[in-house]
Amino acid sequence: MGISVIGTYHTKFGILEQTLYDLILEAGRGAIEDAGIDPAEIDGIWVGNLSGGGFNDQDHIAPFTVDIHPDLRFVPANRVENACASGSAAIECAKYAIESGEQKFALVIGVEKMTQRDTKDITKLLAQSSYWPEEGGKGMTFPGLFAEYAKGYMAHYGYSLEELRKDLARIAAKNHVNALENPLAQMPMDITAEKILNKPDNKNPVIADPLRLFDCSLVSDGAAALVLAPTETAKALKEEVVEIAAVGHTTDYLSIFKRSNYELTAGKLAVRKAFETAGITLDDVDFVEVHDCFTINELLSYEALGIAPDGQGRRALDEGIVYPDGKLPVNLSGGLKAKGHPVGATGASMAVLAARQLLGNAIGIQAKDPEVGVTFNVGGSAASNYVLVLRRIE
């Protein structure tokens, strides 16, 4: 059985006044309204969230969804977590529930409310998604973990710091500029790679060598939601339907020190699984949203997806492939770097953005008549990997 998206909603990402509760209600109501179904038809609810407990002193948030609409009282709701891939995890669960035949209409909400905490708390709470006994608990935070990839990449492929910085700056600039068109993005910016590279150290300080401020994504509040249904049901309701043709999900060791530090080993496998399941090759893909939590991870994602050969991710930039007018635009939305990264929302946000692209109703830059979109969402230092293939069908 195929499953499809019949409704979407995406809140503003940024420093918001809304609470965690408010964001869940706004996103859930918006997606149901967009789906155009009676709320009483919702059979199950799946909430992706990394740390309501840590950021909001609030675990057990699935029952918040009862307040979306009186008819949702008593509907089964679960929360799913896999660090910054929690939104994709919730989609995976909803997919299984629908495919099992036990749920027909499922509501998925990805959400995080982070910005009210101070930077030190946020850094610690995020570091809890690393292997705490040997990473976070020893002072290794996420900029440090992704700096390991940057260092590993340079060492393995023989790049100089100067070379790598140029590539990473191009990625940051592309995403900030792409976000100029996205009304929901947190940090649109008219900037170039040259300007980033020429910034004095106090305007672009080293965060975790070799990564600098402009290599890091944002701390954000926000939510995104989807209503999913069997494709046959979706087709009966909507003229154009976006099918979730595949979810490729792989898990690797939590600690980066147990695996390669110059490639996304499990991510590559997730891409292969998703493409095989959907029966596509990279040539069929019209755009991708990738997990640029740090710019180095977008570079590694080009290679994991096969956009460029291993060790030559820069060619995706050199050849213009991943820019909006290129053959395979990456992060048309602005990505985590510029759209924002409310961690539990990100996977759902990617799927909403992809669905809207495929329906010709993009939030931000519209790809040219796309038929297939891919999302690549990562949890931790790429221990949890989800690749979704979305396809427009008529």
Add this chain to the structure above:
Amino acid sequence: MGISVIGTYHTKFGILEQTLYDLILEAGRGAIEDAGIDPAEIDGIWVGNLSGGGFNDQDHIAPFTVDIHPDLRFVPANRVENACASGSAAIECAKYAIESGEQKFALVIGVEKMTQRDTKDITKLLAQSSYWPEEGGKGMTFPGLFAEYAKGYMAHYGYSLEELRKDLARIAAKNHVNALENPLAQMPMDITAEKILNKPDNKNPVIADPLRLFDCSLVSDGAAALVLAPTETAKALKEEVVEIAAVGHTTDYLSIFKRSNYELTAGKLAVRKAFETAGITLDDVDFVEVHDCFTINELLSYEALGIAPDGQGRRALDEGIVYPDGKLPVNLSGGLKAKGHPVGATGASMAVLAARQLLGNAIGIQAKDPEVGVTFNVGGSAASNYVLVLRRIE
């Protein structure tokens, strides 16, 4: 498609030396070994856990499972949370994944590691599963929330404190005594209701009026795990198989102040859904494991299950129904009160205990040739409710 249990494992519950990581590995390895399958056959892993982030500074624990066996590297793993019902939530997800046809063998692990934290921290972390803005954050902890049920019950049905205390003491004594036979239980105790009622205040102090120390379940470390498979597959592998014939799951408002305080409204509905799905009535049930996080909740569960009429839960005790030699024994294991309550493990523990009962290989007191067992697991102040029906088939 039916799904069945083909392997189980249950750690000791109590104040343990093992870490969260150790418990996951022990339970996962034990269940796979008991299933007798090649670890490489596991298609998906579902971890139920309330607050690794809070209790252990460790979110994103699903990837821990990669270390269970080298062949589990890359296997999709998700964590599911619904407060103290997280273990049942993980079973529900695994069930959907198997029924969808996308996973054949699924490993479910429920786990929590709590006892290394001090009482104040534990109380706060648990209170995060209440509605924080108006309950936990205002000083309302879980003993207080379940005291609301006790007070509501007395007020609604006109019971005196003296009457209610006698009923609750009988429940506590029954469960402590049942645990004497359970080698994995945390607090077996040869005690009577009279002895509890006669204790001086300093030996059984008021925790949240009218609930006293002996009305409260335990703070525990522990894990339980199951391997699930399609029933047809299970039958081919095992002579006797325990099917999960139904999961009834309902969600109510997170805050108790939005709903009845003298009955388990959503719990009753979960019971009805589960019984209907399984095609059974209460007469078919041979034993139940219920969520006696506080003794009042076991009393309310008698009524939600239909063992006694509303407002007359005590009849289940008066008539001896719920004792080991009664018509429908409740908490043969000792329950949360005496077996222990590592919160994220509890739902999985109940299912393991039920499966072992049905296979005639009980952990503790063995029911007489049972065919159908029920578990009733609750999250928060009964906002999340899961009722499982397990049935032995040949």
